[in-house]
Amino acid sequence: MPGAAIAMTVNMRNREAENDRHSGQPEVEAEPKEAPSCCGKTSANSPVFKCVNKVMDILNHMAFQTILYMAFVGVFQLLTSTMRIREEFYLDKHVMDRIIENHFDSSHNTFESIRRTADVYEWGNNVLWPGLLGDMGPCNSFVGSINVPKECVDEVWPDGDASFHLVDATPYDVSELVERMDLMDWTEGIIIRQSRAAPTKCDNTPTLGVCYPELLQGEGNQAAYGHNWTNPTQPPLHPYTFLTTDDLGSNPDGQISASIPSMRPYDTSGYVAVVIPFFSDTYLEPEEGPAANVTDYRLTYVNTTNGKQAKYYCVRLSPNGLHVKQLCDAGTGGNGTGRLLGTVRSAIEEMWNDLKRGHYIDAKTRVMTITLQLRANHVGVRYRMTMMLEFTALGAILPSYDVETRIIERSLERNMAIYADVALGMVIFFCFIELVELLKTAFDNKPTYMPWSYLSDMWNLMDWANFVLFYLVWWRVQTVYQAIDESPEFVPCSSYLCSAVGYFDDWKVMTRFRSCKVYLSLCVCIQLFKVLKFLSQLVPKTGLATNVLRKSALDLLFFGVTFIVSMLAFSMMLFVQLGPIMEDYIDQGPALISLFRALFGDFDIDEIMDNSSGYLNALLFLGYLFVAVFIMLSLFLAILAEGQIAVRDDDMVRFPADGPPKPSELQEKGLETPFWKNEYGVVSYFGNGMKSAISKSVGHFSASKTGDEAESSTEEALPSASSKPNVETANVDLASLMNEVRALREEMAASRGLGAAAGKGVTAAADAKPIGGGLGLVSPEPLPPPAVDKGSGTTPAAGSEVQRTSTSYLV
CATH class of the missing domain: 1.10.287 (Helix Hairpins)
Structure with a gap:
């Protein structure tokens, strides 16, 4: 019995120890026990220490960290979804097709193939303004001419005759223009700005005239200039005047060129022209003069938040940032009602060509930027594109453009702050775990601990890089909300151009949102790379x-x-x-x-x-x-x-x-x-589990089916109560079975070299004792136990064929 065997083993060990002591062998000195602490327990066995170890074991457990990290990844994906939606690309394609990639002449030149000053104005007449104003036209070849009056309307339905269906086409009314403006809303205006080279003395290079070198940041020309095309001998009535960065409310850090051959930074101060289309609920009479003397359009204009109804289509223009012209389309009714007459577009085209006639671009021009602030109101996307034309000192033109986007849907703006705060809490928690693990590792291996062993693990470096980047993301999200709170929607304007002219440059929000997306993109990239660590562990x-x-x-x-x-x-x-x-x-x-x-x-x-x-x-x-x-x-x-x-x-x-x-x-x-038994890890674990479950289910089903069949066969084999058992037939069958057993045992014994002794344990059926309650059945004497293999000292396995055969026949 197992208990007796264990007791015997203990007694033998005690006797061996006693013999060792009597044989004169020195007794091994027992190790001194650790002195109890003042509380009666060692520090390692204290409840606090045990609790900390258990908590650390849970926190460091692979399953717990995997689940927690997947939640971490999910929160970051939600945060990413508040900063990026696919509709941003749709708006970008809309702008690219109509402004950047559209051809402005028969040679299929586009914005990026502008090579001379004349191309700039041609591109504006045939691509820029048609793309923003009705996406049709121009309806005549004398765009913006002061000698040939315009007698057609470009903002029309494409339901007319002739080329591009402009002849006898149906003009839009105000409600239809409002619908079109919601697709690409540019009512915040467009600003055209240029910087100019200051005259200097080129000591190392002789020139025919005054030297105007390449423009460096902070060294531009600030003198007023212009050309009076009505009276060339007189100075212009409204010269192009230099405005500082504070006057314009623009980025003080400057604008970097997106052209690969240049990549130069330029000042955002300079000489500006502004175009602001808007809808008004009140008809505004035409006005022109200094900005302070022209009615402020913001008193009556309609935007997406003030709830006013658009009744009139108007525009506010300024060729130099100081002189302002404002008017509304009078319509066929004469007071802004009826079908529109195209007055707004004609005024914009006239101002653009006045820039041409006033020599806005000349030999001193070094960079000209056109900034569009657009919105897609249907999907809540804000779009800012800066198109830049760099005029080198040698006369070459380098076109480039830069695009920034931002989500302005209110629900996504709220969710961005929520997900950023949730992610911040998770990052702080992960930082705490990393620090505790670092300190615990240092404490456990204090004599041999080396800090670079922790830093040498690339996954640890990726973790801390991810944490640092997210802190930058969270900080940038807060600065984005701060910049939104500083917009004119919430606080008064702080720059001249915003307060007097009405143009607000939204560069601060867009720049901070762009840097926030840069940090988030790096953070998400590193975070998803970290998934490879957990995947390789699983x-x-x-x-x-x-x-x-x-x-x-x-x-x-x-x-x-x-x-x-x-x-x-x-x-x-x-x-x-x-x-x-x-x-x-x-x-x-x-x-x-x-x-x-x-x-x-x-x-x-x-x-x-x-x-x-x-x-x-x-x-x-x-x-x-x-x-x-x-x-x-x-x-x-x-x-x-x-x-x-x-x-x-x-x-x-x-x-x-x-x-x-x-x-x-x-x-x-x-x-x-390794944690797993093979390199397939959790896949093998679940596969084996499923295989075992399927095997058990099949085995259980087979066993139940076999039991049912055996029960049915037993019922068929048993004699009925009315029938009389045939004793003689049963005895004959049993005797034949016993003969088969004897023959089989003799054969197996012969194979083991034991001869005919294997059959001695079987008696004849006639000498057997009767069993079965008088049925005349015989019970043979029990077979002897299986022979012992003297070479190995073991008996045949319980599952061997001989044992199974004997058992099946004797039961």
């Missing part, structure tokens, strides 16, 4: 990529230094050779970017040939491709291949095919004991 098979990079990190670092040096060498060479004639190599930075693009096949060898007098530049470029692609990239892949081999070797130690891993081998390679 399914070790998925950790191949991260493990290979970890194994190859040091080699990749030093190889990267070599690769960058080689790239710099080739970029410097091509910068010298191709920089003067190709935009992609104009400077060292663009040249380096172009070479990186060439690694992925994005290069134009034909352009190099077209700009070269021979094959030298092409051969130099092909030499770079050979070194970078066939040598450097091959070495890069070889390093990754070596890392993968090392990872595979470690996996063979961690997940051997012949059983659990050996601790000695794990310790030798510096590997941790």
Whole structure:
């Protein structure tokens, strides 16, 4: 019995210990017990310490951290959904198709192909203003002319005749223009601004006249200028006047060019012209004069929040920021009623061409920016586009544009603050866990603890980078709300252009929202990369990529230094050779970017040939491709291949095919004991669980089915109460079965070398004792126990065929 065996074992051990003491062997001194603390308990066994350990075990448990991190990822996805919606792209495509990519002449020139001053005004007449005003026209070729009066209307339904259905077309009324304006609302206005070069003395270069070099930030011209086209000998009545950044309420940090060959910062002060279309609930008589003497349109204008009804279509214009012209479309009724006459569009086109006639762009102009502040009211998207035309000192024009978007839907604005605060709480919690884990690790390994062992783990660095980036996101969200609270909707205007003219530059909100999205994009990227860590812990098979990079990190670092040096060498060479004639190599930075693009096949060898007098530049470029692609990239892949081999070797130690891993081998390679039995991890665990559940269900179903069949067969085999049992037949059947058993035992005994002794335990059926309550059945004597294998000292297994056969026949 098990209890007796245990007692016997204890007694034997006691006797052995007694014999050891009598044999004269020295007794091993017992280790001293730890002295109890003042409270009667050791610090390690104190309730507080145990509670802290249990809490830390829960917090550090893989399942808990995985669930919590998935919730963390979900909150960030919700926060992202408040800053990005797909409708932003729809509005951008609407603007690109009508303003940037639309052709302004028969040569299919667009904004990005503007090459001279005349193209600027042509683009405005045929693309900019038609795209904003009805998306039709111009209806005549003398746009904005003071000599040829305009006798047609451009803002019409496309239901007329002739080209583009403009002849005898139906003009829009105010309600129809309101519907169109909701699609692309630009009632906040457009500002046109330019900066000019100041005259200076070019000491190193002789010139024919006054020297006007490239414009540097803070060194622009501030003198008034202009041309009086009605009386050229007289100064202009309304000269273009310089306004400071404070006057304009613009970004004091300046505007950076989006053109790759330039990328220069420019001041946001300068000479401005403003166009503000609006709807009014009161008809405003035409006025013109200084801004302070013209009725403030904001007293009667209609916007999306004041609840007023749009009855009249009006515009407020200023060619220099000081002189203002304001009027409304009188309509066919003469007082703003009926079908519109196109007065607003005609006034805008006239002012644009007055800029042309007043020589707004001349040889001193260095940069001209056109800023559009648009809204899509149906979907709650705000859109700010800055189109920039840089006029170099050599006469070349560099067009570029920059786009910023922001969600203005009220519910998303509220949710952005809520999700940001929830995410902040989770980040603080994760920071606390990381700090506690760091301190606990330092406390447990105090003599040998090295801080860089924590920092050497790339996942820890990614965690802290993610936390820092989110703090920047949360801070930027607060500054966005602060900038919204400083808008004229809530506080009075602080700049001259806003208070006097009525144009407010929303640069502060848009700039802060853009930087917030930059931080959030980096934060979400790192956060989703961290999912790979949990995925590799749940399914070790998925950790191949991260493990290979970890194994190859040091080699990749030093190889990267070599690769960058080689790239710099080739970029410097091509910068010298191709920089003067190709935009992609104009400077060292663009040249380096172009070479990186060439690694992925994005290069134009034909352009190099077209700009070269021979094959030298092409051969130099092909030499770079050979070194970078066939040598450097091959070495890069070889390093990754070596890392993968090392990872595979470690996996063979961690997940051997012949059983659990050996601790000695794990310790030798510096590997941790794996949590899972194989590299498929949780997939294998759930797969085995499902397989076991299915097997049990099938086994239970089969057992119940077999039991039912056996019961039915037993009922069929038993004699009925009315029938008389055939004793002789039963005895004959039993005797035949016993003969078969005897023959089988003899055969098995012969195979074991025991001869015929195996059959001695079976008696004849005639000598057997009767059983069965007088039915005449016989009961054979019990068979002897299975023979013992003298070589091994064991009996045959309980599940062997002999045992099963004997049992089945004797029961």
